Amino acid sequence: MSTTVPNPQSIPGTNASAVSRRWRGITSTGFSRVLGVATLVLVVWLVLFGLLFSPPDQTQQSSVRIMYIHVPTAWVAYLAFGVTGLSSAMYLFRRAHSLAWDRVAGASAEIGVMFMALTLITGSLWGRLTWGVYWAWDARLTTTAFLFVTYVGYLAVRRLGGSHQARAKRSAVLGLLAVIEIPLVHFSVELWRSLHQEASVANPSGDVKMDGLMLFSLFVGLIAFSLLYFWLVLHRQRAMYLEDQYDDADLDVALVERRAETKEHSRA
Amino acid sequence: MRDNVFVAICYALTLGSLLSYATVLLRRARRAGRVAKSEELPWT
Amino acid sequence: MTDTSAPQPEDADVESDVNAGLNLTPRPDVTPSGRRNRRRIGPIIVLAVVVVAGVVVITQFLGKSLDYYCNVDEVSVKAGCSADRSLRVQGTVERGSLTRDDTETRFIIAFNGKTMPVVYDGDPGGKFQECIPVVVRGRLSGGTFLGNEVEVKHSNEYAAKNKSRIDTAESSTCPQAA
Numbered sequence: 001m002s003t004t005v006p007n008p009q010s011i012p013g014t015n016a017s018a019v020s021r022r023w024r025g026i027t028s029t030g031f032s033r034v035l036g037v038a039t040l041v042l043v044v045w046l047v048l049f050g051l052l053f054s055p056p057d058q059t060q061q062s063s064v065r066i067m068y069i070h071v072p073t074a075w076v077a078y079l080a081f082g083v084t085g086l087s088s089a090m091y092l093f094r095r096a097h098s099l100a101w102d103r104v105a106g107a108s109a110e111i112g113v114m115f116m117a118l119t120l121i122t123g124s125l126w127g128r129l130t131w132g133v134y135w136a137w138d139a140r141l142t143t144t145a146f147l148f149v150t151y152v153g154y155l156a157v158r159r160l161g162g163s164h165q166a167r168a169k170r171s172a173v174l175g176l177l178a179v180i181e182i183p184l185v186h187f188s189v190e191l192w193r194s195l196h197q198e199a200s201v202a203n204p205s206g207d208v209k210m211d212g213l214m215l216f217s218l219f220v221g222l223i224a225f226s227l228l229y230f231w232l233v234l235h236r237q238r239a240m241y242l243e244d245q246y247d248d249a250d251l252d253v254a255l256v257e258r259r260a261e262t263k264e265h266s267r268a
Numbered sequence: 269m270r271d272n273v274f275v276a277i278c279y280a281l282t283l284g285s286l287l288s289y290a291t292v293l294l295r296r297a298r299r300a301g302r303v304a305k306s307e308e309l310p311w312t
Numbered sequence: 313m314t315d316t317s318a319p320q321p322e323d324a325d326v327e328s329d330v331n332a333g334l335n336l337t338p339r340p341d342v343t344p345s346g347r348r349n350r351r352r353i354g355p356i357i358v359l360a361v362v363v364v365a366g367v368v369v370i371t372q373f374l375g376k377s378l379d380y381y382c383n384v385d386e387v388s389v390k391a392g393c394s395a396d397r398s399l400r401v402q403g404t405v406e407r408g409s410l411t412r413d414d415t416e417t418r419f420i421i422a423f424n425g426k427t428m429p430v431v432y433d434g435d436p437g438g439k440f441q442e443c444i445p446v447v448v449r450g451r452l453s454g455g456t457f458l459g460n461e462v463e464v465k466h467s468n469e470y471a472a473k474n475k476s477r478i479d480t481a482e483s484s485t486c487p488q489a490a
Binding site for chain 3: 055056057058059060061063064067128129130131132133136137138139142145146149150152153155156157158159160161192193194195197198199200203209210211213214258259261262
């Protein structure tokens with residue numbers, strides 16, 4: 001995981017501009033800061049509406065409040081893996097084979113895996129409260145677990161080593177293949193009989209059977225986590241750019257060493 | 269009672285892990301960025 | 313994002329004297345950190361775990377049969393729901409049928425006009441109550457279903473606590489869910 005973090009001894013002395021950059025955040029821009037503030041405000045809203053303003057459900061009581069984070073984390077994971085697939089396609093099929101697309105794909109998958117893990121954990125806590133069990137091997141839960149495992153594999157494949165272009169190529173193929181699983185996960189509750197309920201909002205019939213304030217809380221959650229996702233991807237792919245540059249700088253150091261070596265040999 | 273505990277765990281775990289991910293991300297970016305030529309970043 | 317591993321043509325012109333006789337043979341263990349050349353073991357372990365986990369997930373799913381349950385009216389009718397094997401049966405707990413004592417919970421589940429009495433030794437967890445759809449795993453024995461696992465299946469409808477309390481409380485049958 002942390003293979004690309006430089007060791008502190010090799011870091012050159014910081015000058016005044018570097019210090020000011022440090023406090024502003026090297027991956028921050030004006031836009032990302034506005035986005036960050038908006039995200040924070042919406043997350044506070046989510047907590048207020050999810051825990052205080054929304055009513056308890058008639059059968060689920062207060063465990064319904066888990067839905068306001070469970071569903072948005074699942075949605076963000078779908079979104080993230082979708083972006084990974086799209087960026088993989090952009091990398092593979094564009095002439096330039098730009099590593100920028102590869103980094104967006106990798107950043108998005110990493111964030112998606114985290115959101116998917118949160119979906120599984122919050123879902124199983126909800127399952128314990130409502131179904132009476134933490135886990136059941138039914139269609140929705142199984143396909144979600146499989147999706148999660150697939151993208152953990154994708155992240156491992158990204159770290160197998162080799163040049164940046166080699167990394168980009170092999171992970172782009174995988175990113176493009178893995179995205180096919182998403183419709184399978186979403187429609188698994190329609191395809192098979194599942195313990196998991198059908199979609200309340202994004203269902204084929206289109207009618208939403210949910211109390212108004214509950215629906216509003218859910219939408220606050222969706223928007224808050226979507227904004228958070230964009231903020232995280234923005235920063236993560238910029239951090240990846242820096243890490244890639246650091247790897248390249250490492251190669252430069254090696255070359256300099258070899259040149260010094262050759263000079264010494266010729267002098268001797 | 270257990271409902272409320274589980275709900276609290278869910279909110280705390282989700283928001284907590286997202287926040288720590290963001291923090292670690294910014295710190296790692298800063299460390300990698302000290303070696304990079306920070307004057308030539310594509311987004312500045 | 314130029315590929316720095318290949319020398320650029322203009323570099324070669326300017327630094328030809330510097331690079332003359334430069335030994336570029338890979339030496340995995342003497343690069344400054346060794347990161348680039350070392351075979352990474354961590355990701356390979358993760359990949360192996362991922363493949364095993366993927367296989368486990370798929371076999372668990374297929375082993376439990378694709379459909380997670382049979383509805384009450386399908387027992388010994390639909391293929392895969394024959395009464396002589398261990399089954400998962402889905403139905404709604406009928407109003408007024410629920411009795412509990414120290415060791416057992418008895419209730420009747422209904423679906424599509426057919427009913428089935430269930431005995432479960434223990435107290436089902438979750439939001440178990442009357443008028444809620446449940447999935448019971450167990451075995452049919454002499455017309456009674458001996459359950460050893462009860463899961464509450466929640467519908468995709470959400471309503472505020474007090475709204476529909478009055479109209480459901482007075483009727484003797486469960487409010488009809490779609």
